[in-house]
Amino acid sequence: MVGRTVIGVIADDVTGGTDVAVAFRRAGLATVILFGQPDEQTILTYHDAVVIALKTRTLPVDDAVAESLRAAAWLKNHGAVQLYFKYCSTFDSKPEGNIGQVADALADLQGARLTVVAPSSPEHRRTQYMGNLFVAEQPLAESPMSHHPLTPMTDSNVVRLLTAQTDRPVELVSQKTVRAGARAIRECLDDLASRGVRYAVTDAISAADLQAIGDACRDDVLVTGAAGLAGGLGRAVAGTRGASQSHGEDPVGAGRSVALAGSCSSRTREQVAYMRDHDPAFFLDAIATPDPEKLAESALAWFASLPAEARPLIYSTLEPDELRRSQEILGTERSAAILETATGLIARGLVARGVRRIVTAGGETSGAVVSALGIQGGTIGAEIAPGVPWIYTTGPVPIAVLLKSGNFGDPELLVQAVRAGARTGEASLAGH
Numbered sequence: 001m002v003g004r005t006v007i008g009v010i011a012d013d014v015t016g017g018t019d020v021a022v023a024f025r026r027a028g029l030a031t032v033i034l035f036g037q038p039d040e041q042t043i044l045t046y047h048d049a050v051v052i053a054l055k056t057r058t059l060p061v062d063d064a065v066a067e068s069l070r071a072a073a074w075l076k077n078h079g080a081v082q083l084y085f086k087y088c089s090t091f092d093s094k095p096e097g098n099i100g101q102v103a104d105a106l107a108d109l110q111g112a113r114l115t116v117v118a119p120s121s122p123e124h125r126r127t128q129y130m131g132n133l134f135v136a137e138q139p140l141a142e143s144p145m146s147h148h149p150l151t152p153m154t155d156s157n158v159v160r161l162l163t164a165q166t167d168r169p170v171e172l173v174s175q176k177t178v179r180a181g182a183r184a185i186r187e188c189l190d191d192l193a194s195r196g197v198r199y200a201v202t203d204a205i206s207a208a209d210l211q212a213i214g215d216a217c218r219d220d221v222l223v224t225g226a227a228g229l230a231g232g233l234g235r236a237v238a239g240t241r242g243a244s245q246s247h248g249e250d251p252v253g254a255g256r257s258v259a260l261a262g263s264c265s266s267r268t269r270e271q272v273a274y275m276r277d278h279d280p281a282f283f284l285d286a287i288a289t290p291d292p293e294k295l296a297e298s299a300l301a302w303f304a305s306l307p308a309e310a311r312p313l314i315y316s317t318l319e320p321d322e323l324r325r326s327q328e329i330l331g332t333e334r335s336a337a338i339l340e341t342a343t344g345l346i347a348r349g350l351v352a353r354g355v356r357r358i359v360t361a362g363g364e365t366s367g368a369v370v371s372a373l374g375i376q377g378g379t380i381g382a383e384i385a386p387g388v389p390w391i392y393t394t395g396p397v398p399i400a401v402l403l404k405s406g407n408f409g410d411p412e413l414l415v416q417a418v419r420a421g422a423r424t425g426e427a428s429l430a431g432h
């Protein structure tokens with residue numbers, strides 16, 4: 001172990017926060033996750049890495065910058081010497097921001113000359129070559145991410161995407177340099193810095209590439225990327241190679257379990273379709289009932305009518321053409337706000353009715369649930385899929401939450417997650 005809080009992590013959404021927390025923990029660092037801005041009462045025992053999971057990805061730029069700086073200041077006051085800005089492995093952002101602006105603000109706070117930008121996360125099949133980001137076999141802009149409800153990604157080139165979000169010079173560190181190893185990467189970064197470049201968008205297509213980048217920027221005051229680089233950096237900082245901390249024990253055990261899905265990603269659509277074939281399911285129809293309180297009431301009344309052993313799904317997930325219709329009728333932001341508010345109210349109602357295990361699909365959706373439940377933090381439990389751990393909340397009545405990124409997990413994940421909780425109170429991914 002490293003011996004003090006060395007890495008302070010600012011994640012731009014809560015599923016990204018859990019993903020990056022797992023990456024640092026797997027690297028051998030004692031890691032804690034906090035949701036939203038901690039206050040002065042937040043008690044922090046000893047940790048190597050502290051993740052603050054925010055919900056800033058789709059906020060207006062100025063708000064996202066202010067929230068990120070506040071979290072960064074807290075982390076620095078609590079001992080962090082290095083900051084890690086975690087954004088999505090598919091660089092989810094609007095054309096105008098706000099990854100670039102948040103990175104600018106954090107770089108100024110840290111006095112960083114040059115900052116690495118590496119969204120690649122090969123474990124999740126996100127790779128970057130010659131600045132172009134791929135989702136499995138497809139360029140980002142041709143992948144299902146081009147249909148995202150809030151941040152449709154229609155350009156695959158990270159240098160271009162970032163350049164549109166910052167006035168500072170951006171250059172590529174290509175795969176050739178990365179393959180030459182950590183020393184060559186470091187020399188390249190130093191050369192770029194001496195030429196006034198401020199961001200190095202760095203290719204990576206394998207875990208070994210990310211390890212070399214992590215080794216190269218081990219001492220940088222600001223590093224940015226997805227969970228892939230966090231793993232490389234974490235191992236470089238910990239001085240270990242893949243040492244894995246044991247995960248926290250499950251304090252919740254068997255309990256009523258419900259899945260809430262708000263993601264419309266292709267993987268979540270498969271997971272929802274699979275779960276609808278296996279378990280009772282309730283569709284949140286925002287067009288028919290554009291009032292979050294009423295929508296939540298009807299979902300909770302439906303839940304109350306189910307037998308106690310049911311493991312239901314409550315979802316708003318739609319196919320891209322249906323989603324477009326919903327957004328045309330209600331407006332993109334209004335429909336998201338209605339559904340996120342409703343889902344938060346439902347989560348609160350479920351906990352009031354004795355539910356102790358909640359599985360959520362979607363980053364914004366998970367953020368709405370965490371905030372409605374007032375969850376301030378938790379310990380990281382076993383992963384049910386790579387980057388998708390159970391989190392056991394702190395507080396007098398702990399609950400287990402599984403905050404699933406829209407794109408992660410096998411098609412059976414939601415069904416397995418609600419069953420694993422109901423049967424044994426535990427589910428883990430072999431090998432992690």
Ligand SMILES: Nc1ncnc2c1ncn2[C@@H]1O[C@H](COP(=O)(O)OP(=O)(O)O)[C@@H](O)[C@H]1O
Nearest residue numbers: 149263265316326335336339362363364365406
């Ligand atoms: N039926 C729908 N109509 C309009 N917006 C929707 C619908 N279902 C979900 N959404 C919104 O789409 C967004 C999905 O984002 P998110 O939860 O982050 O998923 P992902 O992890 O796939 O990005 C949320 O704001 C959610 O409220």
Ligand SMILES: O=C(O)[C@@H](O)C(=O)COP(=O)(O)O
Nearest residue numbers: 015016019088089363405406
């Ligand atoms: O990096 C990733 O892909 C994830 O950690 C992530 O950020 C998830 O975001 P959502 O897809 O919005 O859940």
